[in-house]
Amino acid sequence: MKDKIEITDFQNRPSGMKVPEGYFVDFNERMETLIDDSEQNNNQRELKKGLVVTLKPWLYIAAMVGFFAFVFNFLLNIDSVIDQSTPASMLSMADDEGVIEDAVYASVGEYALFEYWYAEGE
Amino acid sequence: MVHYNEDELVARLLDESTRRRAFSELVSHFQERLYWQIRKMVVIHADADDVLQNTFLKAWRGIENFRGDSKLSTWLYRIAINESISVLNKQKQEFNLELDNTDSHLIVGLEADPYFDGDELQVLLQQAILALPDKQRIVFNMRYFDEMKYDAISEILGTSVGALKASYHLATKKIEAFLNCRV
Numbered sequence: 558m559k560d561k562i563e564i565t566d567f568q569n570r571p572s573g574m575k576v577p578e579g580y581f582v583d584f585n586e587r588m589e590t591l592i593d594d595s596e597q598n599n600n601q602r603e604l605k606k607g608l609v610v611t612l613k614p615w616l617y618i619a620a621m622v623g624f625f626a627f628v629f630n631f632l633l634n635i636d637s638v639i640d641q642s643t644p645a646s647m648l649s650m651a652d653d654e655g656v657i658e659d660a661v662y663a664s665v666g667e668y669a670l671f672e673y674w675y676a677e678g679e
Numbered sequence: 680m681v682h683y684n685e686d687e688l689v690a691r692l693l694d695e696s697t698r699r700r701a702f703s704e705l706v707s708h709f710q711e712r713l714y715w716q717i718r719k720m721v722v723i724h725a726d727a728d729d730v731l732q733n734t735f736l737k738a739w740r741g742i743e744n745f746r747g748d749s750k751l752s753t754w755l756y757r758i759a760i761n762e763s764i765s766v767l768n769k770q771k772q773e774f775n776l777e778l779d780n781t782d783s784h785l786i787v788g789l790e791a792d793p794y795f796d797g798d799e800l801q802v803l804l805q806q807a808i809l810a811l812p813d814k815q816r817i818v819f820n821m822r823y824f825d826e827m828k829y830d831a832i833s834e835i836l837g838t839s840v841g842a843l844k845a846s847y848h849l850a851t852k853k854i855e856a857f858l859n860c861r862v
Contacts (some may be wrong), residue, residue: 561859562855562858562859563768563855564854564855567800567804568823569741570801571797571801572719572797572801572805572824573795573796573797573801574715574718574722574724574794574795574797575794575795575796576714576724576725576794577717577724577794580728581710581711581714584706584710584731585703585706585707585710587732588703588706588732588735589703590738590750591735592699592702592736592739595736595739595740646833673739676837
């Protein structure tokens with residue numbers, strides 16, 4: 558055996574790599590099937606994409622119409638909405654002066670209250 | 680074997696009515712050459728089979744845009760090499776290897792591959808080739824095994840002939856050094 562291995566020593570030697578029997582004979586047929594599957598998937602994707610593209614503007618228009626209808630309806634009925642949102646009990650309480658006075662006194666400090674009465678001359 | 684005329688085949692590939700038949704001829708004509716180029720890159724048969732299928736699928740999907748600026752073989756080789764590199768990078772990520780690290784997992788895979796029956800020296804040569812960076816390995820495989828001309832390799836890889844010669848020279852020196860320190 559030589560002392561030094563050179564790259565040319567390997568030339569024309571088999572690489573040891575093999576393929577299954579009939580691999581290249583069957584490959585074209587397998588490729589045809591793969592292309593068919595790929596085309597079918599592609600067509601389905603295109604169909605879905607086409608549907609989305611067609612429906613998208615209509616969906617946007619429907620959403621916009623719905624939104625404007627809601628806003629318009631809201632503005633038309635705003636008074637009744639406010640009336641409904643204020644409970645009747647609160648309105649009747651607001652009429653009762655004593656209740657409001659009690660509430661005001663409860664939130665004011667004692668010192669401030671005496672100062673107020675003094676200023677009023679009570 | 681079917682007579683191969685590239686211009687006529689390209690014309691038929693660009694025509695929708697004849698595309699399918701022409702593509703089948705293209706597959707028959709290039710499958711073996713491309714397979715061996717891919718196999719030398721990814722080493723294991725199962726991976727080479729996947730890459731070859733993906734190469735032709737990509738070619739099929741992109742055939743409409745083929746303008747004939749380069750030869751069909753150049754175009755197919757480019758797709759095959761890009762696909763092979765992308766598979767190798769994915770494997771490196773899976774095995775948590777640095778991108779420029781030796782592809783040690785490929786040697787393990789090669790020895791376990793039922794479609795490899797090389798002797799000790801052949802495994803050693805593969806080890807030496809796999810220790811090369813990806814680009815040097817591609818240049819070495821194309822020049823050494825496929826005996827491709829530098830002009831053709833330059834067109835496929837988009838690298839100057841001078842740089843390819845330097846790359847090949849460096850690759851052979853590295854391989855010889857690797858083999859001599861292990862034998």
